[in-house]
Amino acid sequence: MFHIKEGVLQIEDSNMHYVSLGKGNKPLIIIPGLSDGLKTVKGTGMLMWLMYRGFAKEYRVWIFSRKNQLKPGMTTREMAQDQAAAMDILNLNNAVVMGVSQGGMISQWLAIDSPEKVKKLVLVVTLSRQNQTIQKVVVNWIDMAENERYGDLAVDTMEKAYIEKALRKWRPFYWLIRRTGKPVSKERYLIQANSCITHNAYPELSKIKCPTLIAGGGEDKIVGGAEVQQEMAEHIPDNQLLIYPDLGHDAYTAKNFITKVLDFLR
Incomplete structure (x- = not known):
């Protein structure tokens, strides 16, 4: 099907x-x-x-x-x-x-x-x-990943990606998102993130x-x-x-x- x-x-x-x-x-x-x-x-x-x-x-x-x-x-x-x-x-x-x-x-x-x-x-x-918006956001994500603040990274990604109306539905589940936000490979994530801010x-x-x-x-x-x-x-x-x-x-x-x-x- x-x-x-x-x-x-x-x-x-x-x-x-x-x-x-x-x-x-x-x-x-x-x-x-x-x-x-x-x-x-x-x-x-x-x-x-x-x-x-x-x-x-x-x-x-x-x-x-x-x-x-x-x-x-x-x-x-x-x-x-x-x-x-x-x-x-x-x-x-x-x-x-x-x-x-x-x-x-x-x-x-x-x-x-x-x-x-x-x-x-x-x-x-x-x-x-590049512009100031993406530089500020992604550099912050890189810092979070380098310091293994994966829960903060997952939540901030949600906060930046969605408008307020959608976020009101997601926020009650942030406790779960924080637990599942760790990347499969820290290095792989950082390489991809850095490619965004040099594009x-x-x-x-x-x-x-x-x-x-x-x-x-x-x-x-x-x-x-x-x-x-x-x-x-x-x-x-x-x-x-x-x-x-x-x-x-x-x-x-x-x-x-x-x-x-x-x-x-x-």
């Missing part, structure tokens, strides 16, 4: 987990955000189905983690090279690619460096270069030639508000802009978000 498959690929000297789902025959690649630094997609097949089932009728959806072992100082551009290698192994060329947050940073490089792999691009709650695809955005949907929240406390998406829209030649003014980094949870993405893809 769910058509869920979990798999692992060998990429150079490491492996990479992925989940695929849906019964469509068109490939949709989803690259998740920095939460992947806390836990890979391994064992999350049903959760991924619940999140992305709206795409499952028309698309075969593939959600990829970063490699399990990342080299120190690895950049979002190098992570895009790993993603391209994974797509080669699975013969996933000319696909729709949707990157969320850090995944959007990686997706930018994928479209720039491997344009033959990206038919259409969806950039969600992400940015193309800069801004000078090369004009090289993204595929149709692109840029989506974000006006109240985003992690990458910044609508001006961040507007900046990308000014430099990506063929784009549509979708802003949810009353949402934050959780803009992809909007009730009509998947419908809007499908409308763009059609």
Whole structure:
């Protein structure tokens, strides 16, 4: 019924987990955000189905983690090279690619460096270069991780990601979130976090030639508000802009978000 498959690929000297789902025959690649630094997609097949089932009728959806072992100082551009290698192994060329947050940073490089792999691009709650908002937030997360304050890291991630209305529902469960917030690998999380605060695809955005949907929240406390998406829209030649003014980094949870993405893809 769910058509869920979990798999692992060998990429150079490491492996990479992925989940695929849906019964469509068109490939949709989803690259998740920095939460992947806390836990890979391994064992999350049903959760991924619940999140992305709206795409499952028309698309075969593939959600990829970063490699399990990342080299120190690895950049979002190098992570895009790993993603391209994974797509080669699975013969996933000319696909729709949707990157969320850090995944959007990686997706930018994928479209720039491997344009033959990206038919259409969806950039969600992400940015193309640094600003004070992301520097302050992610540097604080790095400090928490380095000092193994994983409970504080998990809670602050929630506080920054969601708007107040949603947080009122989550806060009663912070005691549980604090207990489950430890990353599988501290080093892997830190490498991914540092790649976020060194990302800069801004000078090369004009090289993204595929149709692109840029989506974000006006109240985003992690990458910044609508001006961040507007900046990308000014430099990506063929784009549509979708802003949810009353949402934050959780803009992809909007009730009509998947419908809007499908409308763009059609």
